Amino acid sequence: MAATESPERRSMGDRVYDAIFSNRVWRSIFRSGYPNTPRNQMLAVATNVFLHLHPTRIHRTHVKITHTFCLGGLSFFLFLGLTISGVLLMFYYVPSVDRAYEDILALETDVRFGQLMRNMHRWMAHGMVLTVLMHMMRVFYTGAYKPPREFNWVIGVVLLVLTLLLSFTGYLLPWDQLALWAITVGTNMVGSAPLLGEPNRFVLVGGFQVGQAALIRFYTLHVIGLPLMAAVFMTVHFWRIRRDGGLARPL
Amino acid sequence: MAVANTQPVAASRAVEARKRRQREEELLVWPDLVFIEFISAVLFTVLIVVLSVLVDAILLDRANPAVTPNPSKAPWYFLNLQELLLHMHPALAGVIVPTIALIALGAIPYYDNTTEGQGEWFSTVRAKLNAYVGAAVGTVGTLLLILFDDAQHAKLYEKLFNGSDTPPTVTVQVEEGGKVIDKIVKNPDFNEFPIAFLRNARAIQNEIPWPKSWTKVPLGDKLIRTDLLGLPRISLNINIPGLLVEQIIPVTMMIGLPIVLSIVAWKTKIAQTKRDHMILQFSGFIAVYVTLTIVGTYIRGEGLALVPYTIFAGDH
Ligand code: HEM
Numbered sequence: 050m051a052a053t054e055s056p057e058r059r060s061m062g063d064r065v066y067d068a069i070f071s072n073r074v075w076r077s078i079f080r081s082g083y084p085n086t087p088r089n090q091m092l093a094v095a096t097n098v099f100l101h102l103h104p105t106r107i108h109r110t111h112v113k114i115t116h117t118f119c120l121g122g123l124s125f126f127l128f129l130g131l132t133i134s135g136v137l138l139m140f141y142y143v144p145s146v147d148r149a150y151e152d153i154l155a156l157e158t159d160v161r162f163g164q165l166m167r168n169m170h171r172w173m174a175h176g177m178v179l180t181v182l183m184h185m186m187r188v189f190y191t192g193a194y195k196p197p198r199e200f201n202w203v204i205g206v207v208l209l210v211l212t213l214l215l216s217f218t219g220y221l222l223p224w225d226q227l228a229l230w231a232i233t234v235g236t237n238m239v240g241s242a243p244l245l246g247e248p249n250r251f252v253l254v255g256g257f258q259v260g261q262a263a264l265i266r267f268y269t270l271h272v273i274g275l276p277l278m279a280a281v282f283m284t285v286h287f288w289r290i291r292r293d294g295g296l297a298r299p300l
Numbered sequence: 301m302a303v304a305n306t307q308p309v310a311a312s313r314a315v316e317a318r319k320r321r322q323r324e325e326e327l328l329v330w331p332d333l334v335f336i337e338f339i340s341a342v343l344f345t346v347l348i349v350v351l352s353v354l355v356d357a358i359l360l361d362r363a364n365p366a367v368t369p370n371p372s373k374a375p376w377y378f379l380n381l382q383e384l385l386l387h388m389h390p391a392l393a394g395v396i397v398p399t400i401a402l403i404a405l406g407a408i409p410y411y412d413n414t415t416e417g418q419g420e421w422f423s424t425v426r427a428k429l430n431a432y433v434g435a436a437v438g439t440v441g442t443l444l445l446i447l448f449d450d451a452q453h454a455k456l457y458e459k460l461f462n463g464s465d466t467p468p469t470v471t472v473q474v475e476e477g478g479k480v481i482d483k484i485v486k487n488p489d490f491n492e493f494p495i496a497f498l499r500n501a502r503a504i505q506n507e508i509p510w511p512k513s514w515t516k517v518p519l520g521d522k523l524i525r526t527d528l529l530g531l532p533r534i535s536l537n538i539n540i541p542g543l544l545v546e547q548i549i550p551v552t553m554m555i556g557l558p559i560v561l562s563i564v565a566w567k568t569k570i571a572q573t574k575r576d577h578m579i580l581q582f583s584g585f586i587a588v589y590v591t592l593t594i595v596g597t598y599i600r601g602e603g604l605a606l607v608p609y610t611i612f613a614g615d616h
Pocket of ligand 1: 117121184185191198203205206296
């Protein structure tokens with residue numbers, strides 16, 4: 050290393066670099082060295098639990114933005130953003146018909162950055178529905194659902210449904226006129242199914258009308274049930290992409 | 301002997317060469333991909349923050365079960381189903397069609413299990429052509445059907461064949477019970493759309509003199525054993541004209557029109573392979589989905605009539 054070659058002439062930069070990256074604390078967290086050589090670059094990806102969702106190498110064409118338009122990645126990014134902003138919203142929101150609306154009003158007026166947090170959550174939710182739909186279209190038109198990726202397409206369809214349900218259950222929570230009536234219209238559609246429609250609607254709404262029982266059901270599904278399911282299916286989705294040999298390529 | 305020896309060597313050289321070529325076409329995920337992911341994450345974070353600073357999420361009045369807004373709309377991504385609801389039986393639009401659509405969507409790779417056109421945008425010969433044809437037919441077809449069900453063709457006819465001075469109805473004075481009162485009746489000079497039962501789908505039920513017995517055909521309570529579920533027995537009566545308008549015609553359209561499209565595309569050589577047909581149908585489906593959503597969002601106003609709707613309550 051530089052130190053053994055010319056001990057007197059170590060520059061300030063080298064010493065700062067060594068102090069940050071060549072100590073036991075840093076090395077205990079990141080096992081690979083600084084990713085400036087191919088070996089370390091591959092190790093950086095392979096030894097990091099988050100990065101190792103990726104392979105270490107990837108085909109040239111898949112790095113082109115126009116191949117995926119990053120749409121799957123963006124869906125995932127929005128999911129993460131929604132989780133973070135959603136947790137912050139949960140600090141201020143009580144799912145009770147007596148409080149929910151007032152909590153949202155207070156969030157918008159009394160809580161610092163409350164309105165911003167709510168806006169971000171809402172826009173990301175709409176955005177995620179759009180990116181997931183567009184991701185599905187990109188997968189279709191690049192023929193990426195073909196063998197061996199059939200099952201990952203099916204997982205994708207499940208993720209699409211979960212995304213819509215997440216958005217739908219969140220729609221009720223502000224407990225304003227828009228929320229109440231949109232959910233009434235939506236759940237009435239379920240109720241119109243032959244035979245089992247009405248019992249299903251009853252279970253979903255927890256009664257004959259959208260009220261407290263519906264609010265707590267939608268809330269629970271929205272903050273824990275559906276996100277957990279989505280996380281599980283996303284895990285399988287990403288795992289399958291790697292098992293299927295990365296993104297689809299012309300044969 | 302020599303041949304037997306060189307053969308495997310040559311083959312393995314070719315494999316080696318292919319492997320090397322593949323390696324050369326590969327990039328390292330760090331930095332090439334991680335960099336792109338990082339930049340787009342930063343970009344979109346900024347975008348979302350800016351959007352959220354500029355545009356507030358909507359919050360209407362406190363929920364009030366006693367006041368039904370007009371129109372009441374589902375969230376925007378379900379307005380396509382709500383639009384369907386206006387044209388067919390609610391069970392069909394609200395449950396059966398979406399369920400079958402999702403199953404069909406999931407089944408795409410099992411139907412089109414060839415490997416042609418894999419891994420590249422529109423890489424088969426007729427891919428783009430089929431996408432355009434599917435999208436165009438889906439959009440135009442959906443719009444035409446919506447306009448038909450809204451009796452726009454009849455309204456157009458009546459506009460063309462009546463002057464502005466012939467209103468469809470007139471007020472006449474009639475004697476009733478010794479008093480003279482105003483009554484609104486049809487204007488005899490008004491040129492009505494002549495084929496009354498083709499005014500819209502519902503007119504098939506209302507304008508055709510169906511035999512009275514057809515509107516209530518009893519099926520008894522033996523058919524559906526709801527008692528097995530602990531529910532009261534249902535005694536079914538079938539309304540044949542109603543069934544025709546609300547279920548048979550819509551189902552025939554939804555299944556028949558895509559089949560007709562594929563047959564025409566096949567005969568005209570627009571779609572020749574499985575992948576061609578898949579692109580045709582998928583593009584048609586997406587176009588129908590988008591068209592229904594846009595109509596449901598922006599041109600369904602009060603009473604869900606076909607009027608421009610600007611305070612798009614479904615979109616906030
Ligand atoms: C929450 C929803 C979803 C998330 C977070 C997600 C995420 C991803 C990501 C990150 C990729 C890597 C490539 C890319 O970015 O395009 C991918 C690929 C893929 N996705 Fe999704 N996806 C979702 C929904 C869907 C849906 C709705 C479908 C189809 C119906 C689908 C089918 C696929 C397939 C088949 C691949 C492999 C593509 C290839 O090999 O080129 N995914 N997904």
